[in-house]
Amino acid sequence: DAGVIQSPRHEVTEMGQEVTLRCKPISGHNSLFWYRQTMMRGLELLIYFNNNVPIDDSGMPEDRFSAKMPNASFSTLKIQPSEPRDSAVYFCASTDRDNSPLHFGNGTRLTVT
Amino acid sequence: KNQVEQSPQSLIILEGKNCTLQCNYTVSPFSNLRWYKQDTGRGPVSLTIMTFSENTKSNGRYTATLDADTKQSSLHITASQLSDSASYICVVSAGSSSASKIIFGSGTRLSIRP
Numbered sequence: 001d002a003g004v005i006q007s008p009r010h011e012v013t014e015m016g017q018e019v020t021l022r023c024k025p026i027s028g029h030n031s032l033f034w035y036r037q038t039m040m041r042g043l044e045l046l047i048y049f050n051n052n053v054p055i056d057d058s059g060m061p062e063d064r065f066s067a068k069m070p071n072a073s074f075s076t077l078k079i080q081p082s083e084p085r086d087s088a089v090y091f092c093a094s095t096d097r098d099n100s101p102l103h104f105g106n107g108t109r110l111t112v113t
Numbered sequence: 114k115n116q117v118e119q120s121p122q123s124l125i126i127l128e129g130k131n132c133t134l135q136c137n138y139t140v141s142p143f144s145n146l147r148w149y150k151q152d153t154g155r156g157p158v159s160l161t162i163m164t165f166s167e168n169t170k171s172n173g174r175y176t177a178t179l180d181a182d183t184k185q186s187s188l189h190i191t192a193s194q195l196s197d198s199a200s201y202i203c204v205v206s207a208g209s210s211s212a213s214k215i216i217f218g219s220g221t222r223l224s225i226r227p
Contacts, residue, residue: 099145101159102159106155107156
């Protein structure tokens with residue numbers, strides 16, 4: 001298996017622009033997580049899905065952030081409008097059951113100028 | 114409040130030496146504890162998992178311990194190699210359902226010098 005695939009690897013955009021991050025989980029995994037990582041705050045859970053349904057979105061910073069999972073093999077995280085404080089590395093992770101490890105993608109490094 | 118604290122924040126050792134990283138947690142109800150390794154520019158990768166009944170587990174040169182009474186875990190790296198340079202993150206899961214909560218420590222950044 002190719003693992004969790006995220007795109008793009010790097011994104012540089014100007015403040016106010018819309019940003020869409022994409023994730024393809026490992027086939028057969030039914031839970032998908034979006035995390036944000038910064039030096040100051042470490043890894044923070046934004047939202048997680050189970051069987052394509054959002055279960056906990058309490059970590060989503062504000063209404064500018066939205067996430068979708070239209071099917072078992074694809075998820076998006078959208079920021080509109082983007083702000084400089086959104087600059088971070090965004091990770092997607094998937095797992096197939098509780099007590100199994102999270103499998104992380106290699107992240108999208110977002111820079112908002 | 115569920116928390117995971119790691120020490121030291123960073124560590125530099127010479128190649129071939131051993132080191133031990135610490136993790137203290139206040140998570141209830143405890144489900145399991147994992148150590149992840151995160152190389153620069155990559156996502157974290159699971160090294161070990163420990164449940165309540167386990168007090169030691171090895172994965173090659175990595176040995177994790179768990180003391181459920183004191184709520185402490187350690188990750189011991191033996192005969193360090195340059196490729197061990199990475200961040201090591203302690204992750205504790207609470208609960209026992211699909212809504213289990215996963216709490217991340219802030220990590221220890223380990224640098225191995227030749």
